[in-house]
Amino acid sequence: MSYFCIKAFTMETIIRKQMIIHPEVMDLLNSQIALEMHASASYLAMASWCDQRELVNSKAFFYKQAEEEREHAMKIFEFVNDNGGAAVSPEVHNINNDFDDLRSVYETSLEQEINVTQSIFKVFKKARKEDDFVTEIFLQWFVTEQAEEEDKFRSLIDIFDLMEGMPLKMIDERLPKE
Amino acid sequence: MKTFNNFTNTIQLHKTTFCRYTLVAPNKEVQLNFPQLLQLRQRINDLTQPFNLEEIIEKENFVLLFVADKQHLLYLDVTQLLDLKEEIICFFSSSKLVLI
Numbered sequence: 001m002s003y004f005c006i007k008a009f010t011m012e013t014i015i016r017k018q019m020i021i022h023p024e025v026m027d028l029l030n031s032q033i034a035l036e037m038h039a040s041a042s043y044l045a046m047a048s049w050c051d052q053r054e055l056v057n058s059k060a061f062f063y064k065q066a067e068e069e070r071e072h073a074m075k076i077f078e079f080v081n082d083n084g085g086a087a088v089s090p091e092v093h094n095i096n097n098d099f100d101d102l103r104s105v106y107e108t109s110l111e112q113e114i115n116v117t118q119s120i121f122k123v124f125k126k127a128r129k130e131d132d133f134v135t136e137i138f139l140q141w142f143v144t145e146q147a148e149e150e151d152k153f154r155s156l157i158d159i160f161d162l163m164e165g166m167p168l169k170m171i172d173e174r175l176p177k178e
Numbered sequence: 179m180k181t182f183n184n185f186t187n188t189i190q191l192h193k194t195t196f197c198r199y200t201l202v203a204p205n206k207e208v209q210l211n212f213p214q215l216l217q218l219r220q221r222i223n224d225l226t227q228p229f230n231l232e233e234i235i236e237k238e239n240f241v242l243l244f245v246a247d248k249q250h251l252l253y254l255d256v257t258q259l260l261d262l263k264e265e266i267i268c269f270f271s272s273s274k275l276v277l278i
Contacts, residue, residue, distance in 0.1 A: 085216065086216035
């Protein structure tokens with residue numbers, strides 16, 4: 001169907017009284033919640049892989065990462081509801097539980113963090129385009145946080161380069177727990 | 179009661195009071211509060227994703243949709259489903275002439 005739609009009343013007089021965030025930005029925030037929860041579940045899978053192999057520092061690190069990602073999701077979840085929107089509890093599926101080695105676990109983590117960063121940028125851009133200043137300011141913390149997260153994983157992968165050829169257990173002992 | 183679409187649609191949304199809305203379907207009128215309206219928007223957006231729409235068309239060619247916290251059940255064929263999507267888009271859009 002194709003037709004013209006002329007609104008009799010503006011968003012300021014209808015939806016705006018109920019919610020301060022833009023509806024399409026809300027949809028992207030809900031997608032972001034799903035992505036953060038997926039990242040959390042993915043880190044849990046990595047923690048389990050490390051735990052089974054007695055890589056104690058790495059397992060502690062990934063359990064902590066799983067918690068952090070869930071906290072990020074919850075932060076967005078509450079933000080959406082607090083500002084009149086409807087946060088949606090996401091389905092989480094397609095979690096990879098198989099890894100080649102410890103280095104690939106960290107490399108996968110970095111890729112995952114980059115995806116999360118790009119997704120945050122996408123929501124940020126949309127908020128800016130729609131003049132949704134509340135969401136834009138809210139997301140500034142996430143932009144900084146993602147830059148720190150990416151830096152953390154790059155530094156950890158550097159340790160693998162520096163300790164190339166060393167026993168896995170010894171590398172794990174040099175890795176931080178959080 | 180305010181109408182938000184100047185074209186006759188099989189399904190329409192109206193604002194009745196500050197936080198009450200009416201969904202006028204062919205066989206019934208459903209009163210909605212704002213969270214219920216958001217829930218309806220979410221369901222319609224899901225159902226009209228290309229993959230889901232294709233599945234509906236290949237199977238029954240209609241959907242049964244609970245609305246207003248499961249107080250009402252709507253029967254929507256694909257045309258009505260798309261009409262409702264258009265109506266919701268208009269309802270949530272800002273004030274301007276929109277070619278859909």
